[in-house]
Every structure is written in C-alpha cells, then in structure tokens.
Amino acid sequence: MKPRLVFEESQACSRVSPREMSAWTMGACGLEKRGSFFKLIDTIASEIGELKQEMVQTDVSLENGLGPTEAHSMVRHKDDGYSEEKDVKTCPRDSGYDSLSNRLSVLDRLLHTHPIWLQLGLSEDEAAGVLRAQPPGIFLVRKSTKMQKKVLSLRLPCEFGAPLKEFAIKESTYTFSLEGSGISFADLFRLIAFYCISRDVLPFTLKLPYAISTAKTEAQLEELAQLGLNFWSSPADNKPPNPPPPHRPLSSDGVGPASRQLCLINGVHSIKTRTPSELECSQTNGALCFINPLFFKVHSQEIGGGPKRPCTRTPPDANGTERPRSPPPRPPPPAINSVHGSPQLSGPAAPASMPETVAHHQHGDGARLGAKPTPVPPPRLKKQASFLEAEGGAKTLIGGRPRPEPAAGPAGGAGGAPAAAVEEEEAPRDCTRARPAAAPASPSRAPWRGGRQRLSDMSISTSSSDSLDLDRSMPLFGYEADTNSSLEDYDVESDQETMAPPIKSKKKRNSSFVLPKLVKSQLRKMSGVFSSFLTPEKRMVRRIAELARDKRTYFGCLVQDYVSFLQENKECHVSSTDLLQTVRQFMTQVKNYLSQSSELDPPIESLIPEDQIDVVLEKAMHKCILKPLKGHVEAMLKHFHVADGSWKQLKENLQLVRQRNPQELGVFAPTPDFVDVEKIKVKFMTMQKMYSPEKKVMLLLRVCKLIYTVMENNSGRMYGADDFLPVLTYVIAQCDMLELDTEIEYMMELLDPSLLHGEGGYYLTSAYGALSLIKNFQEEQAARLLSSEARDTLRQWHKRRTTNRTIPSVDDFQNYLRVAFQDVNSGCTGKTLLVRPYVTTEDVCQLCAEKFKVADPEEYSLFLFVDETWQQLAEDTYPQKIKAELHSRPQSHVFHFVYKRIKKDPYGVIFQNGEEELTAS
Amino acid sequence: MMAIRELKVCLLGDTGVGKSSIVCRFVQDHFDHNISPTIGASFMTKTVPCGNELHKFLIWDTAGQERFHSLAPMYYRGSAAAVIVYDITKQDSFHTLKKWVKELKEHGPENIVMAIAGNKCDLSDIREVPLKDAKEYAEAIGAVVVETSAKNAINIEELFQGISRQIPPLDPHENGNNGTIKLKPTSQAGRRCC
Secondary structure: OOHHHHHHHHOOOOOOOHHHHHHHHOOOOOHHHHHHHHHHHHHHHHHHHHHHHHHHHHHHHHHOOHHHHHHHHHHHHHHOHHHHHHHHHHOHHHHOOHHHHOOOOHHHHHHHOHHHHEOOOOOHHHHHHHHHOOOOOEEEEEEEOOOOEEEEEEEOOHHHOOOEEEEEEEEOOOOEEEOOOOOEEOOHHHHHHHHHHOOOOOOOOOEOOHHHHHOOOHHHHHHHHHHHHHHHHOOOOOOOOOOOOOOOHHHHHHHOHHHHHHHHHHHHHHHHOOOHHHHHHHHHOOOOOOOOOOHHHHHHHHHHOOOOHHHHOOOOOOHHHOOOOOOOOOOOOOOOOOOOHHHHHHOOOOOOOOHHHHHHHHHHHHHHHHOOOOOOOHHHHHHOOOOOHHHHHHHHHHHOOOOHHHHHOHHHOOOOOOHHHHHHHHHHHHHHHHHHHHHHHHHHHHHHHHHHHHHHHHHHHHOOOHHHOOOOOOHHHHHHHHHHHHOOOHHHHHHHHOOOOHHHHHHHHHHHHHOOHHHHHHHHHHHHHHHOOOOHHHHHHHHHHHHHHOOOOHHHHHHHHHHHHHHHOHHHOOOHHHHHHHHHHHHHHHHHHHHHOOOOOOOHHHOOOHHHHHHHHHHHHHHHHHHHHHHHHHHHHHHHHHHOOHHHHHHHHHHHHHOOOHHHHOOOOOOOOHHHHHHHHHHHHHHHHOOOHHHHHHHHHHHHHHHHHHHHOOOOOOOOHHHHHHHHHHHHHHHOOOHHHHHHHHHHHHOOHHHOOOHHHHHHHHHHHHHHHHHOOOHHHHHHHHHHHHHHHHHHHHHHHHOOOOOOOHHHOOOEEEEEEEEOOOEEEEEEEEOOOOOOHHHHHHHHHHHOOOOOHHHEEEEEEEOOEEEEOOOOOOHHHHHHHHHHOOOOOOEEEEEEEOOOOOOOOOOOOOOOOOOOO | OOEEEEEEEEEEOOOOOOHHHHHHHHHHOOOOOOOOOOOEOOEEEEEEEEOOEEEEEEEEEOOOOHHHHHHHHHHHOOOOEEEEEEEOOOHHHHHHHHHHHHHHHHHOOOOOEEEEEEEOHHHHHHOOOOHHHHHHHHHHHOOEEEEOEOOOOEOHHHHHHHHHHHOOOOOHHHHHOOOOOOOOOOOOOOOOOO
C-alpha cells in the first residue's frame, strides 16, 4: 500500500493496518470478511471517540460556548449512537447548512484561495516584492527555478534579519513535505494547512492574509481568489470584506493580526500538548505522516463535500447568504502565474478536422475571462466549482434530499453517460457487495452514524482556533460518492461497466429493492470512513473525468467534441493503425494541455508530486477518452480487419495452427492443459472488457505468468524466450480468439510509451510476435512473408511508438501507399491510398485514376522510382509487397510510387535516368 | 539520490547457447531485495550502480530459433545494448553471432552497445571457437567481449559492468526530466561513466 497510509499505524486511529485498509478499499469484501469489516469500522469509530475525548478536554475552553454541549455529546457518541444522533440535532453546529457557510476550515480557505498564494510561476524577486508589504507569517508557494522545486516563501518579522525565507518542498512519489521535516502530506493544501497550525520546522506558523482568514463564506473567498496575484496589491488585502461574525471563536482575530497569531499559537499549543512526542518520533523515521490521518482526511472531506455543498446545489436550503458564484473553474489566472494553455493549444491540440472545437473553446474562454456569473443552470455550474467536489458534491445532500441528486450529478457532459446515473448504478452495487453484511448490521446502524459523527466532532474539537475550525455536520457525506468506488477497484469496475454481465446487473437490481434505503445509506456512510483514504491520485483522476464531461470547459469541449467526432465520422480513418494513432496522439496532446492549463482547479501540481503527474494524467485520459470510445474503437478495428482480409486470414490460420501438435510449433516445454487454457481464455475475455490499455496489459501479464507456472511445473527450471515464445504461440492458437488480434493492437498503439520498454512491453511484443507467426503460418509463405512483410510492419511499429510524440509519417501506416501523381497540367501531387497487401498494380491504377480524376486512365500507369530509375510496374504485381521488399533491404532506399502518363514507348519497362526529373511526394 | 536510468538490453544468439542462463545468473545471484521479481525469465531486470547513476537493465530475451528470427527487430529496437551470446563449443553459434552483429549494424539502433559473450567457458576442453577469434572480431566491431560460464558464474557480472561502462552518462541538462525512461544510445563510444 502506499506510504501515505503509513501514518495510520502510528497514531490514534491506527488499528486499521494499511494492508487491511487497502483490502477494503479494493473492494475485497468477501463473505468471510464480513465480520471484520464491521470490526474495522467499530475500531475506527472508537479510536476516534477516544481521540476526541482527549481533544475535547484540552480544547473545550476554546469552543466558545458550544464546547461543553459538544463535549458532552461527543463523549456520548462514543458509547451510544442513538443518543448521539439526538444530540447532534440539538447541536446547532451540526444541524444544518446554515452553519456551514460561515465556518470554513483553514483547508477550505486555502483551497478556495490558491490563486492568491499558490504562485508557481512567480520569481524570487516578485515573491519578495509581494511579501515585503505583508506582515510576518504571510507566505507564498512558488517554484524555484534555481532549485527546480516548489518552495514556501515566508515573510519573516524584522528581528530575523532577512525579510523572507524560503523552505524547499520535497516531493516523493506519493507525498509532499517540507525539507527537513519528517511529516509528509498527501498534497500541498494539507501541508500548508498543517503549517498554519503547527510550525514544526518553521520559525513560526503560517498566517493567512487577514481577508482570507476572516472571510465568512466561500463566495467571499471566491471573490478574493478572483483577484489572483492582484490580491496582494488590491484593497481587498488587509481589509475585511465583511466584519467577522461576532459569535465565532475566531472573532478574537478581528482585533488584528497580532491577536490572531496569539490565537493560532493557542491552537497550536493545544495540539502540541498532544503531539510533540509524535512529532519527534516521526522526525527520525523519515516521512511519516502521522498528523493527518483523520484530522486532515476529515478536512479533505469537508473540502470536498462540506464547503462546496452550499454552492453545489443551489441553495434552497440555507444559502440565503450565498452570493452567486462565478462560473469559471478557476479565476482568471494572474499573468505570471499561468500560461493559459488555451491559445497556444487550440493549434496543436485541436485536430484540424474539428474546427468547431476551437471556436467553442474561444467562446468558453471569453466567458471565463468575463468573470461574471452567467445565470447558467446551477447544478452544472457549481459542479465544477472545485476539486473534490466531484466526489463530494454529488452525494453531499443524499442524507437530506436523495432525489435531487441525479439532476445535480455530473450529468453535464454530453455524450458520456450521465455521471449521476453512474453513481446510481454504483451505489447499489456497493450494497450488493456489502449486502451479506448488511442484515446483521441494520439493527446497529445508529452506532455507525455515531462513528461518522464522531469523526466530524473530533475535528471540531481539534479546531479550537479558527484555523482549525472544522465543524461540519456531515463531512463524510461529502465522500459518499467516492466511497462507493473506493471500496472496489473503481477503475476495473468501471472498466467493466461498459458491458456488465447480465447476472451482475440482476443482482444489482435485487439489492436495491431488498435493501431498505436506510441500510443503504448506512452502508454508504460506513464506506465513507474508508473514502477518507482515497488517494489524491484517484481524486485527481475523477476530477479530470468530471471536467471532461463538462462542455463548458475547454478541456471538456475538446474531449467531448473529439469523442463525438470520432463516433460520427467513421470514414475519416483509413486503417486501424491510423485510428489508434490519432487517438493516442490526442491523449498525449490533451495530457500536455492539462498539465499546462489552468483549468484544473486546484492545479495538479498542488496535489500530485511531480514525478507522478504524468501517470495520473495518463490514467485520467484512459477514463475520459478511451472509456467512452472503447466500443467505437473496437467496432472500427474489427471493421478494418475484416475489410483488409486479415480477420479471415487469421481465422484460417488459427485453425491450421491448432491442428499442429506442440512439437511442430517448436514447443519443448510442458504446455497448459485444457483447464488452464480455459482459465487463460477467461482472462483474455476479461481483458476485452477493459478500456485501459494498462489494465489489459496487466491481464496479459497474468496470462503469461500462468503459462510460466505451467511450464516450470515445479521443476525449478527457468525458461527463457527460446521456450516461452513457442508455448505462447501454442496457447494463443489454442484459445482460438480472433479478438486477440485487435486487443493486442489496441494495447500496442495506446499504451503509454513510457511503459513499452518494461515487462508489459516485452510480453506485448511477444504476444504480437506470436500472433504474426500464426497469421503467417501458411507454410510455404511463412518464412518469406515474415522476413519482409512482418518485419517491415514491426519495424514501422517500433519507429512509430518510440518516436512517439512526433507526428507519424503516413508511410508508417502499413496499408497505405503514398502515390505521387504527375500531370502535365497540375504538376506533381500526392495522395495516400489504402492499398492492401494483395491489391495488384492494376487495381491501384484504377484507384489512382479515380482519385486523381484522370480522364484517360489507359494512358497512365504506376511506376516505381527507386535508385534514380523508373520502372513501370506490371499489372499483376503487388505494390505493397514491393514496398515491403524495399523496406526490408539492408540499405534503406528512397523510393516513390508515381502514377504517370506512359511514354509512347514500345517497351513495357522504361528507364529514364533523371530525364523526367521529379520529386515525388 | 541517484537517478535511475532504464536501459533496455536485448539478448540475441542461437537457441541453446545459454542466453537466459546468463541473465538468470546475473539477476539472481547476490539476491537483492531491490529487485522486483518478474513473471518469467524471458524478461528480467536488475539495477546496478554505475558512477553516480543507477542502471536498471531491462533485459529482453529473444527466441533463438531461426523461425523467430524475423521477430527480433521488435525486440532489439530501442535497445541501449545488445548481448550476443555464442557457445564456445559450437562454431555454428559463432557464425550466427556474426549474422546478428551484421543485422544490428544495419537495422539496429544507432550506437547500440554490443557485448559478446562466449558462454560455456567451463567446457573449454571441447572448445571450437578460440578466444583469440572472438577477441579479434569484437575488437573489429568495437564490442565488449568476455567468455562466460553461467554454470559456474564466471564473468557474468563483468559482462554487464562492461556494458554499463559503455553507456555514456546522461547529459546534465537532461536530468531535469524525471519519471521518464531515459534510453540514450551511446553517442561517443569512448566516453565512460565510471
């Protein structure tokens, strides 16, 4: 499991081992584990209860009136879920949405205002310029070009000598931490939030600008955020937009920065009394993040669900105070901060074939810059208001109002399945899985709610100072959407979604009828506990997928338009390779766009360590591009293969090969028996259901592993490729699955190029090789064909994939033939024709006559120009074979196929050295 | 922290000369918990330090039978190095080796590092290929050459160290890109990183 989870071991919430947790997160809710599932929840709940009690004792005084009640209720939560529920109802802080709007945690504040303090593009001087005018404790996060790292620039008080100091931010594969500190965080926001509360390696805690720390509503924060970098020079800074609410504990802040700091210190103190030893021990152990286990995770839920809630659903409840939010996903980025990806992007990223995308985009952009809220239907608008909302928002209200959910779900995207529906689908599935557990659980459901409540309460008590002011009544609701998926391997599941087996869907239906609503929601809530462990990676992927469905964003437009363009224009690709290549290219371009654009809010760099960004983006691409296109791509691939005859060829040869005994195929190792072959077939069938090339490759690897196991047969002997490749060929033939051909092609063309050299790439290559052997099995031809044609193909494939990011040359397409046309009137033009291997020159000539609109085809013929000589091709030759032959020659030749007028010459073959000078194509 | 460079290495040579035995020996001796096990012996990885870099060898085995010959390009494309193995007790395998070298020169990646391994040197009493021949040939083509014995673990480490040394260090300015595979074939054969 990921290191991030290590912290669970270290502190109070910890009996849940990461391993166990991961098992749950993966959705391995086997029947036999039913019991432990609940035990797990119980454990967490009681741990939290203890923790909370502790905290309440330290912090009660700061809870400003509510503390005692709350402490009371909390202590009771621990033991009695039912009464707790009641308590909650009487407790104003937990009762509803009205309290949400003016209680923003420090994390919320940070998340909303990152355009202000997260200035990755700022130079050192500029940062110094900004910070010099600020009181001590104010900070920026920027990227140091010198260190090639993100740094925290902190304004120091005068007694420190220097006006500011920079602290490097270390990024490991999964975490962010300050250089020198042992505490690491899942993302940048959590890191900063932590240092707003605890100084750890800093000289003192970080401070939020006054306006941010006193903002009452998200709307206010949003408004501030709109200013971006200009915030620092605008009157908004230092001037509270609204007087701080009198009843707030942090009202002491209102007096001024100094007292605010005091308060913070107070808060810190109260935490520190609990934590110093933890801090120290974590220090020695490197990056151990004990701090944030539940505390920050709970926050994260709040960010996700809580704070967004009011704006997500436009507020029939409680949001009287809310102002209309600005539509843009992210406020207009300050000039320096972000190179807005769109202008430069519209060129490369939007294929020329889809001009409307660009137009649309520009329009969207304009709207964004226009900055003022358009009265667009709120659910959509809000939807993308910010990160985590995707998961948080949709389900947030479930507890209260289950119905509006579908409407408000991420249904936005045209084309894709409305996400609300997906969620609906997921929820029951979730129940299905947990169902065996559900019955025993239902009587005791209240305690679970208690558990949930305690989670949130805990955060309240932790949050004695304003910076920690976390109270939200139902933080976990925010995660429910997530939750469902976090309990199962979401991607695999959704991978299969496309073709859910009938049995499964039936089960689903059943469960949703059988399970009372309450139980269901309980289950959801329980899983909410786990969802807090959802990795930022998964959240990011989901966030991007959300964005992709939202046509109001440039990214959403790009993706949606491309998807529908492909689906509607079946004839725009001439070959399967062509199709897959353009899809791959599109994904690569969109990845580039996403990593540069400011449409991701918050920016991906703040959540994902840099060396993981590409991995995460790749996953997101699979989800938002390949998933909707999977069916279409499959159909097209099959279409191409049927059309060019390779389907039939493979089919016939599979039969031939299957009749051979293993030895004839060069197999001298044990081979899988019938049962094993069946197992392998099942794996291949599962593979077909996946849309992610990575996941498909994983299954291929499992197949190969199984083959090895059979081969080794406990002999301890290690088999290399000499033995493995023949066995693989044999197995593939035995499986007799024509679809494997397109599967392999799909993987080879769409797999992330960085994986091609690894194990996946190796076995993919082997599988491709095995299939080519089968395809070319026709004995007498086998050797010869393979040595030219297959080799040619392989070489071209490799060239394409390794020089991946350059635009592929049309010559790479195996069924293409580039033919130049030479005409007295129009000079020389070229066209790329679809010419299959067994198409004769005669046919090509006919095609050329059509394509080049030649009136007198009998006057023209196809010529090969190679080595400075012209050769008229005989009618019964195969241009593709000739091309393959030329490609397979040791030296590479420059050659051109030219369709031109036949000289009135008695000879069929004409050699004209340089006389008819022509630079074809 | 040292940068990890992934280097694709392909194994060529007649069937039965001991290609995979060499790799198994290389990968499995000195068991090291850093090695992530692979699913089979056709593809194996091992990371070795070299100068201030770590070289992670991604070793692609190929099937040596003639009928699979045509698939080889797919395996050697993009390789930073090729280990071509012959059996010192089989003259034929040395001929095959020469064919591979020729093919690599013509179709292989530019500047691919070539290493020749004369395997089964524990059987030198029935040797057919004199060491001198191999050395002269290797020198002529600028390849690393060693006689190895996978059986007795002779010169296996040395073979791969020799390859490592022939891999030029990364250009400093390229170090900025992280997370991607760096496969850079030798640009100057003489440069050494250790």
